[in-house]
Amino acid sequence: MNRSPLTPNAVGTWALVVGGSTTIGAEFAGQLAERGFNLVLVARGASRLESLASDLRRQRRVEVKAVALDLLDAGATADLLKATEGLEVGLLIVNANLHRVNEFHRMSEGEKRAMSRLNYQVPVELTHHYGGAMVGRKRGGIIFVNTLNSLTALEIDAVFQGTKAGLRIFAESLSLEYERAGVRVASAHISGIEGSESYEAKLSAGTRRVLRWMGTTLPPQRIVRQCLKQFDDGRLILCPDGIFPLNRLGMAALDLLRIGGFRTQRSVLSRIFGAMLQGTEVKDGLRAKGYAPTATPRASNGHAERNAHEG
Numbered sequence: 001m002n003r004s005p006l007t008p009n010a011v012g013t014w015a016l017v018v019g020g021s022t023t024i025g026a027e028f029a030g031q032l033a034e035r036g037f038n039l040v041l042v043a044r045g046a047s048r049l050e051s052l053a054s055d056l057r058r059q060r061r062v063e064v065k066a067v068a069l070d071l072l073d074a075g076a077t078a079d080l081l082k083a084t085e086g087l088e089v090g091l092l093i094v095n096a097n098l099h100r101v102n103e104f105h106r107m108s109e110g111e112k113r114a115m116s117r118l119n120y121q122v123p124v125e126l127t128h129h130y131g132g133a134m135v136g137r138k139r140g141g142i143i144f145v146n147t148l149n150s151l152t153a154l155e156i157d158a159v160f161q162g163t164k165a166g167l168r169i170f171a172e173s174l175s176l177e178y179e180r181a182g183v184r185v186a187s188a189h190i191s192g193i194e195g196s197e198s199y200e201a202k203l204s205a206g207t208r209r210v211l212r213w214m215g216t217t218l219p220p221q222r223i224v225r226q227c228l229k230q231f232d233d234g235r236l237i238l239c240p241d242g243i244f245p246l247n248r249l250g251m252a253a254l255d256l257l258r259i260g261g262f263r264t265q266r267s268v269l270s271r272i273f274g275a276m277l278q279g280t281e282v283k284d285g286l287r288a289k290g291y292a293p294t295a296t297p298r299a300s301n302g303h304a305e306r307n308a309h310e311g
Helices: 023-034 046-060 076-083 109-137 158-181 197-202 205-214 220-232 246-257 263-276 280-288
Strands: 014-018 038-043 064-068 089-094 140-147 183-190
Touching: 014 023, 014 109, 023 038, 023 046, 023 089, 023 220, 038 046, 046 064, 064 076, 076 109, 089 109, 109 140, 109 158, 109 183, 140 158, 140 220, 158 183, 183 220, 246 263
Parallel strands: 014 038, 014 089, 038 064, 089 140, 140 183
Antiparallel strands: none
16 A cells, blocks of 8 residues: 655646536645645636636646536547646546436437446546556556446446446556556545535435435535545545445445345345435436336436536
8 A cells, every 4th residue: 555645746746637627626626736736627617617727826826727628529638638738747637427317228329428438438548648657757646536336236327337337447457557657546436425516406405414414425625635635545445434434334335245246136226326316307307218217216326417527
């Protein structure tokens, strides 16, 4: 376990935060600026992005480049590489995410391709370019933001869950390679983000209150501070928690339940997570696609729908 503080001297001068304009993305930006990193912030919303960048320049006295682009657009990766040309990007935060819920056959091919691309292919592409340079310099760090239940099979959420499972295994596999070159890789698994518009649209107010009382959902500031502290401690799996480690214990339990591989286990877990989803976003989306469930819709509890995790 490589224990060392995450600083510009340790990994490199610039931090690239993909999905860096709101909630946990904005918090990563702010807390990394506190540590002295110069920042490249990437998100779709130009005005919100530039406002954050301006605040950080003024408050933290660091350099901040705001790059407004949609990573699903053709040539977006090339545009980002051009915008960061000549910068020593020593830390990559991949907070990109797209989430659509429905039965697989009712979902359009375009939606499937978009989720597959943004949730998995884009992180791999960015790692290819920026991670490769880190290996060459023999220092650097990468954090992939993921869901708490990334390895759980969920009804009407096959594509999204597949991308998140792939991203977790990619991170764990990559860490075995990159650690030999002095580059640290971590996978951050988030339960619920207080204040996220998409999270609040997916869960009812009552469900959110219960989860907040249990300590499994947290404000963005606490999520990011714990992620960075755990990264400092050399952990591969970053799992923010409240007073009691319910999220980490829950994640371990979900992993253990996969050992049996029984259909009953998969069905029960799907129903448990589905029971949390009473928000209008999921119900309206399913209804618009012609889905008429006989029970509560079942899908993923986690971070947000197409906000580049929040960008």
